[in-house]
Amino acid sequence: MFEIKLTARLKTVADNVYPLAAPLNYKSPAVIYNPVNVEPTRNINDDLENSAFMDFQIDVYSTSFLEAKTLARTIRNNLKAWQDTDVQAVAYLDEKGSVDNTTQTQLFRVMTFYKFFVTD
Amino acid sequence: MSAFTANLAGFRQLEARMANLAKVEATKAGQIANRAGASVLAKKIRDTAPDGPLAEGATVNRVRKGGQTVTETHHKIKNWIKIKKTKSDSTEKVQNSVYVAKGYHAAFVEFGSIHNAPNPFFRTAFEQNQQAIVDAMKKVMERQLIKRGV
Numbered sequence: 001m002f003e004i005k006l007t008a009r010l011k012t013v014a015d016n017v018y019p020l021a022a023p024l025n026y027k028s029p030a031v032i033y034n035p036v037n038v039e040p041t042r043n044i045n046d047d048l049e050n051s052a053f054m055d056f057q058i059d060v061y062s063t064s065f066l067e068a069k070t071l072a073r074t075i076r077n078n079l080k081a082w083q084d085t086d087v088q089a090v091a092y093l094d095e096k097g098s099v100d101n102t103t104q105t106q107l108f109r110v111m112t113f114y115k116f117f118v119t120d
Numbered sequence: 121m122s123a124f125t126a127n128l129a130g131f132r133q134l135e136a137r138m139a140n141l142a143k144v145e146a147t148k149a150g151q152i153a154n155r156a157g158a159s160v161l162a163k164k165i166r167d168t169a170p171d172g173p174l175a176e177g178a179t180v181n182r183v184r185k186g187g188q189t190v191t192e193t194h195h196k197i198k199n200w201i202k203i204k205k206t207k208s209d210s211t212e213k214v215q216n217s218v219y220v221a222k223g224y225h226a227a228f229v230e231f232g233s234i235h236n237a238p239n240p241f242f243r244t245a246f247e248q249n250q251q252a253i254v255d256a257m258k259k260v261m262e263r264q265l266i267k268r269g270v
């Protein structure tokens with residue numbers, strides 16, 4: 001499953017990696033990834049394959065904007081170089097910055113968007 | 121996030137027809153066609169927008185930072201997907217924006233927050249209906265040009 005590989009990959013550059021949402025006792029800087037669109041490929045019989053184009057939103061949250069920005073860039077450079085038998089292509093799509101005021105602590109957030117082509 | 125992808129054809133013929141119109145009429149036709157595309161997108165977003173249990177106009181209490189509680193009126197996202205004509209950066213271009221007029225929580229739903237996963241209803245509607253948007257614009261543009269005799 002791709003998410004397992006993505007977690008392992010992100011953990012090589014960030015200590016606190018969470019799928020979907022951070023727990024209440026999260027540690028900062030926090031990296032949260034979400035699949036936002038999955039398009040499985042179809043074979044000649046029109047059956048769904050395990051390979052797919054997957055769009056991910058990868059967010060970095062920190063109380064320091066510079067820390068969030070720097071980590072987001074480290075992740076981008078790390079993912080850009082990622083290619084193995086199951087992850088055949090990685091495309092960086094976009095980046096947005098924002099402030100998350102939904103918790104008592106104000107958090108800076110760098111949202112990045114990627115498209116992967118994975119075969120498992 | 122992804123590029124706009126749709127099948128487009130007939131620009132040479134379109135340009136020739138538009139050249140026979142006064143600029144103000146060409147702009148009007150383009151604006152109406154552009155809005156038709158925006159209407160398709162707005163409808164698709166309404167169809168995919170989350171619809172929670174709270175009714176439109178319901179009173180909700182929200183706790184602000186520091187513990188202060190404020191009473192607010194709830195607005196359903198799907199009821200407030202609107203279109204507005206926006207100023208373009210060129211006199212050769214018309215544009216409309218599809219936006220959420222009320223319902224401050226729409227951005228939290230679309231992009232998530234530290235403790236909430238995103239539900240990208242807006243982006244999904246856009247990405248899945250690019251051809252439908254272009255087709256609607258084409259259909260309305262054709263009608264507008266015929267109406268103007270070109």
